[in-house]
Amino acid sequence: MKILLDTHTLLWMLSDGEQLSDCARNMILDHNNELFFSLVSYWEICVKQSLGKLQLADNWQKKIDQELLYNGIRWLQIETNHCTRIIKLPFHHCDPFDRLLIAQAICEKMQILTKNKHVSMYKIKTIW
Numbered sequence: 001m002k003i004l005l006d007t008h009t010l011l012w013m014l015s016d017g018e019q020l021s022d023c024a025r026n027m028i029l030d031h032n033n034e035l036f037f038s039l040v041s042y043w044e045i046c047v048k049q050s051l052g053k054l055q056l057a058d059n060w061q062k063k064i065d066q067e068l069l070y071n072g073i074r075w076l077q078i079e080t081n082h083c084t085r086i087i088k089l090p091f092h093h094c095d096p097f098d099r100l101l102i103a104q105a106i107c108e109k110m111q112i113l114t115k116n117k118h119v120s121m122y123k124i125k126t127i128w
Contacts, residue, residue: 001111002033003027003034003036003111003112004036004076004112005028005037005038005073005113006112008116010037010041011056014060021115023127024115024128035073035074037064037073037074037076041101082103083100085104089122092122102124106123113127
């Protein structure tokens, strides 16, 4: 199964994972799953850091790289078809990061590992 990690999912993995559900933890540890982390989430982290809405350790970039490598998580680039897919999404909520993650998951036929209830309002399979 192809799984796209929501931003908070990876951040919780970095901070020891206590907030992760048992299901989420099992999905991450299951080597039969293909795990992806989007540049959308990286962009979200950078924006929230710059606005003071997110505080991370000074070496957070290195920790993300290590976490991705350690868990075999691959980067998901932002493609033009991901951006244009947003046009067809209903406005259940207006978070631009979530909307682009949802569009990516639809285009790439992925499920999203997220606790965000807004994401589950879209026609996309979520796991938590």
